[in-house]
Amino acid sequence: MNSNKMRTLALTLLVGAATQVVAAPAPVTELNGNSAQGGDNSLARLERMIEARNQVQIDMQRQLDQLASEMDELRGLVERNSYDLSQMLERQRELYREVDALSRQPQKEVDETSDSTPASTETYTSNVSENEAYESAVNLILKEKDYPGAVKAFQAFLSAYPESVYKPNAHYWLGQLYFTQSQLKEAGEQFTAVASFSDSNKRADAMLKLGVIAERSKKPDEAKKYYQQVIELYPGSTSSRQAEKNLKALAK
Structure with a gap:
């Protein structure tokens, strides 16, 4: 009997305790002024981080665009230089052929009193001095690599032999020499002179x-x-x- 009373009392106490726990109000945390200020600071920091990242991306894109532009410019220069080099090599090969052909020509003295002028369709002249002057100017380019000297030599040649069959070639090589030195005005004058000879190769x-x-x-x-x-x-x-x-x- 006493045992049943004790059991009943214990159950009553447990139910009462459970009721108090269930009925207890849930804790409420109020957002005071400090908490609101902290949220604002976090948002501002986040905005600054996003803005900084965007600026970095913009700077990187600008650098990439600049590099791409420089690459295009360099590619154009390489293509142009390759063309100029191929043209110079081709001209050198032609010069070697001309020098070789000149060396095979019979060297005959001519009467200086003769007023005959070689026809414009001739490739070579029988005038030894004229041949030697032209070949000497060519050798300054091919053998001695004396380009300033070659300019003077071709100018002197044109002055000494104004009706030479080599006149178109002399103008052409003067044009080439000026062109490689980026003296475009002088080069243009020489190439214009060459273009006036309709039968020039x-x-x-x-x-x-x-x-x-x-x-x-x-x-x-x-x-x-x-x-x-x-x-x-x-x-x-x-x-x-x-x-x-x-x-x-x-x-x-």
């Missing part, structure tokens, strides 16, 4: 060079005119194919 390349000079002088319309003339007058030639490439590049 250097005429096509001289006209092509006039187009390149016009292009580098920021005269695209004039450059197109020269390129089109080369294509029309010398179809299928090396100069014509290069003129077509240059025209396409100008159209971009």
